[in-house]
Amino acid sequence: MTSKPQLLFVHGWGFSKEFWNKILPYCSNYKIHLLDIGFISNQPTSEQELHSFISHQDHIVAVGHSLGFLYLLKQFPHRFKHYIAINSFARFSKTENFIHGIPTRILDRMSKGLEQPKTETLSQFYQQCGYTPSSSIKDINIPLLQLGLKWLKTEDVSHIIPLISDKLTVISSTNDPVIPQAMTTASFPTQHIHWVDSHTHLLPITHPKLCVTLIQQNAML
Secondary structure (H helix, E strand, O other): OOOOOEEEEEOOOOOOHHHHOOOHHHHOOOEEEEEOOOOOOOOOOOHHHHHHHHHOOOOEEEEEEOHHHHHHHHHOOOOOOEEEEEOOOOEOEOEOOEOOOEOHHHHHHHHHHOOOOHHHHHHHHHHHHOOOOOOOOOOOOHHHHHHHHHHHHHOEOOOOHHHHHHHEEEEEEOOOOOOOHHHHHHHOOOOOEEEEOOOOOOHHHHOHHHHHHHHHHHHOO
16 A cells, blocks of 8 residues: 555535546646546446545545535545545534524425426526536436435534544635535534635635645645
8 A cells, every 4th residue: 555645536516527627737746536426427436436446545635525525424434534625514404403504495496496407407506606617518417416415405424523623624715605604614613714715615616726735734745
């Protein structure tokens, strides 16, 4: 096994591994693995490929954007050397015990919208994020997008956060249009949060160099 740092990147809902394209030029010193959940890709990362990568490495820094971080803790809660949460959360939907979450009716409306013209719900979400795709989205996987919305509605990894607090870095926007600042603070109540003065939900796209600098500094790469 090698001790050279490896970076595992996981994108959020409605994106693909191409989400990380602007970050990659700043990561040339590291071996990179881009996980593609398959929301808008006809080449999702297979479980076999993912587990093969993980089983052969012992020095992985896992970086998750938005839902991608939730996915990492859901699948691999204690596996990695360090975790990076960018524009992310420990729980997304609102409950009595998590009042800063997003009302589930919004997720239900998005789910219902996916049954209509395929690109409309995605287009509305991209508009909220301030994201313009470089090309038309063709490979839309409705079942996986629905599954992602289900995760956002039901999954909660807040109980894991205290257990990994010494190997967790949180990077968030002060005015994220998708993740309110109160949700971030409630998700990581005792964690130091690296606030970026920005109105974006897409820090890896709008501030790629800053993200990589914070990853390097806090994961001690």
